[in-house]
Amino acid sequence: MIRKPANQQHHGNLREALILAGLQILETEGLKALTLRRCAKLAGVSHAAPTHHFEGLPGLKSAIATRGYGIFERLMIEGIEAEDTPRGRVLGMCRGYLRFATEHRALFNLIFVSPRDFPPDEERMAAAASARRVLTQTCAELRHGAGGSSTTEVAVWSLVHGFAKLIEIERVVPGSGDARDVDFDNVFSFLDVRA
Amino acid sequence: MIRKPANQQHHGNLREALILAGLQILETEGLKALTLRRCAKLAGVSHAAPTHHFEGLPGLKSAIATRGYGIFERLMIEGIEAEDTPRGRVLGMCRGYLRFATEHRALFNLIFVSPRDFPPDEERMAAAASARRVLTQTCAELRHGAGGSSTTEVAVWSLVHGFAKLIEIERVVPGSGDARDVDFDNVFSFLDVRA
DNA sequence: TGTACATCAGTGAACGCGCGTTCACTGATGTAC
DNA sequence: TGTACATCAGTGAACGCGCGTTCACTGATGTAC
Numbered sequence: 349m350i351r352k353p354a355n356q357q358h359h360g361n362l363r364e365a366l367i368l369a370g371l372q373i374l375e376t377e378g379l380k381a382l383t384l385r386r387c388a389k390l391a392g393v394s395h396a397a398p399t400h401h402f403e404g405l406p407g408l409k410s411a412i413a414t415r416g417y418g419i420f421e422r423l424m425i426e427g428i429e430a431e432d433t434p435r436g437r438v439l440g441m442c443r444g445y446l447r448f449a450t451e452h453r454a455l456f457n458l459i460f461v462s463p464r465d466f467p468p469d470e471e472r473m474a475a476a477a478s479a480r481r482v483l484t485q486t487c488a489e490l491r492h493g494a495g496g497s498s499t500t501e502v503a504v505w506s507l508v509h510g511f512a513k514l515i516e517i518e519r520v521v522p523g524s525g526d527a528r529d530v531d532f533d534n535v536f537s538f539l540d541v542r543a
Numbered sequence: 544m545i546r547k548p549a550n551q552q553h554h555g556n557l558r559e560a561l562i563l564a565g566l567q568i569l570e571t572e573g574l575k576a577l578t579l580r581r582c583a584k585l586a587g588v589s590h591a592a593p594t595h596h597f598e599g600l601p602g603l604k605s606a607i608a609t610r611g612y613g614i615f616e617r618l619m620i621e622g623i624e625a626e627d628t629p630r631g632r633v634l635g636m637c638r639g640y641l642r643f644a645t646e647h648r649a650l651f652n653l654i655f656v657s658p659r660d661f662p663p664d665e666e667r668m669a670a671a672a673s674a675r676r677v678l679t680q681t682c683a684e685l686r687h688g689a690g691g692s693s694t695t696e697v698a699v700w701s702l703v704h705g706f707a708k709l710i711e712i713e714r715v716v717p718g719s720g721d722a723r724d725v726d727f728d729n730v731f732s733f734l735d736v737r738a
Numbered sequence: 739t740g741t742a743c744a745t746c747a748g749t750g751a752a753c754g755c756g757c758g759t760t761c762a763c764t765g766a767t768g769t770a771c
Numbered sequence: 772t773g774t775a776c777a778t779c780a781g782t783g784a785a786c787g788c789g790c791g792t793t794c795a796c797t798g799a800t801g802t803a804c
Contacts (some may be wrong), residue, residue, distance in 0.1 A: 355696070359747075379761050383790065396792080401747090405791075462712045485624035502706070502715055502725040503733040510705025517657045520697055530697040534690035538698040540735035554780075578757065589782050591759080596780090600758075 363401040363411075363476065365391040370412040382454075383537035384408065403467060410469040416455040417475035423448045424482050434489035439536050441486045442508040446532060449512035456512070490541045505538065511535060558596040558606075565607040569649035577649075579603060581631040598662060604653065605664040611650040612670035618643045619677050629684035634731055636681045637703040641727060644707035651707070686735045700735065706730060 350494045359365065369390035375380050377461070384405050386396040402408040427444030431437045466472060487501040511532055514520040521528040554560065564585035568576050579600050580590040597603040622639030626632045654671070662669060682696040683689045706727055709715040716723040 362747080384792095385790065395790095396750075396794095397748060399792075438667055460708070460712055464713070485609070493729070495726060496731050497591060498722060499725050499729045500733070502709065503730045505714070506705035506730060507698070507702050508705065509708055510701035510703065513655070513704055513708060514697065514701060518659070519700075527693060530694050531690060534688070534694045535698045535701060537689050538695070538735050540733050557780080579759095580757065588758095591761095591783075592781060594759080 359391075359393065359397075362393060362397060363474065364489065365393075366398055367411050367415060370408060371415060371455070374412070374458065375452070379454045379457050382409065382412075382458075402465060406467050407469075410466045410472045412455075413459045413466065414469070414472040415451070416459040416474045417472070417479045419452060419455065420445075420448045420459065421475075421479040421482055424479070424486075428482070428486060435541060437486050438490060438504055439533065442504070442532065442536060445508045446512055446515070450515060453516060456516075461507075493540070500541065504541070507535065507539060508532075515542060519525065547721055554586075554588060554592075557586065557588060557592060561593055561596060561603060562610060563602060566610060566650070569653065570647070574649045574652050575719070577604065577607075577653075585730055601662050601663075602664075605667045606659045608654045608661065609664070609667040609670045611647070611654040612667070612674045614647060614650065615643045615654065616670075616674040616677055619674070619681075623677070623681060630736060632681050633685060633736070634728065636677065637699070637727065637731060641710070645710060648711060651711075655704075660662075669723050686704075688735070695736065699736070702730065702734060703727075714719045 368389045368485055369387040370382055373386055373390060377386075381406075384398050384402075387408065388395045388398050391397075399406065402411065423444040424441045425444070427440035427442070427447070428437045429440070431440040439440060463473075483505060484497075488503050489499055490500050490504075492500045493503075511520065515522065519528065520530050523529060544688055561582045564582040565577055568581055568585060572581075576702050577600075579597075582603065583590045583593050587593075593603065597606065618639040620639070622635035622637070622642070623632045624635075625715045626635040658668075678700060679692075679696055682699050685695050685699075687695045706715065711718065714723065715725050717726060718724060
């Protein structure tokens with residue numbers, strides 16, 4: 349965490365510090381705790397300071413979401429790189445997707461909202477588009493059924509996104525050993541996709 | 544909407560009136576607008592009145608969710624009844640699921656949260672279990688792959704739930720005519736399930 | 739190298755908002771006899 | 772059928788909370804000359 353050096357008027361990089369504070373709050377306290385005042389406090393600055401760097405809370409959230417898309421994309425790519433068949437890469441990507449959703453739950457919920465919930469922000473939109481491209485291109489290697497490549501992509505996306513949400517709300521609890529213990533690899537095997 | 548008759552001390556059925564007010568607020572203003580004070584106002588009663596009927600906002604939300612599960616179950620059943628093959632019934636159920644998600648968006652988001660977000664409430668849990676049973680039993684007619692019936696169920700559930708969320712956040716916009724225009728029936732055709 | 743000055747990035751007090759909750763109260767309702 | 776009384780379900784004022792935002796301010800930084 350970047351805090352302002354004591355007894356120093358200017359911070360140096362308060363914008364960055366506020367984004368990092370926001371990320372930390374998301375990880376430790378969740379989406380509802382993400383407020384301008386909390387970020388300012390965690391960055392060691394007065395609560396009015398963020399005004400000089402962001403257009404209100406939506407602006408800060410948008411900047412944080414930009415980082416979120418980056419982490420999300422990185423985890424998907426990690427999952428893809430371990431595999432060497434088209435179908436394997438899609439499954440690997442899904443594993444990265446689920447890792448992001450479970451290990452960065454609040455961030456996952458921050459980035460998966462309607463674009464209308466964010467102010468227009470080129471950086472964020474570019475980061476979102478980049479992550480989306482990973483999904484699109486990885487699914488493009490698969491054979492396409494009715495509706496073509498975009499339907500294939502949405503089929504994979506729906507399956508993994510839905511599974512992530514079911515985990516989040518505890519309808520599915522992998523490793524629990526009870527009735528909610530369902531493994532994604534088995535779920536994925538229901539998807540009729542081949543190279 | 545049930546309002547208190549003017550100049551009358553006791554309401555008659557304020558509990559029911561508050562639930563109906565809550566449902567109306569969800570439909571017209573969304574989940575964030577659902578507060579005790581707003582419900583009280585819409586029911587035509589002072590903001591302190593709900594105290595006598597619910598254990599705070601969580602209690603009221605739980606009661607509203609109970610109704611939500613009922614509507615949800617009814618729409619799924621409607622979708623099922625129109626079909627006469629196991630696979631058709633599952634697809635019909637999904638159509639009902641999606642209808643609920645799109646026509647009752649806030650209610651959909653209210654009921655699909657972690658059980659931990661609600662106080663224990665037998666009525667709500669019974670309503671949730673009943674709706675879940677529709678899903679389970681409809682999917683049970685399908686052939687099961689790796690992981691057995693619960694995996695089959697979660698595969699169907701993930702697909703439809705994910706699709707619903709992608710619509711909600713506008714990654715998918717059926718009927719838009721643009722790149723986001725994907726049809727659920729085509730997505731469903733990727734699911735390798737037979738009678 | 740020094741100086742004058744504009745700009746920048748903070749501070750801290752204050753404001754208004756809607757929220758849940760508490761409190762003393764009051765009038766209607768239900769019940770015992 | 773009346774009456775006394777307990778209980779119930781409201782009212783409205785008040786409180787404290789955290790929030791975003793505004794404001795006058797101030798001290799540090801950067802720049803022109």
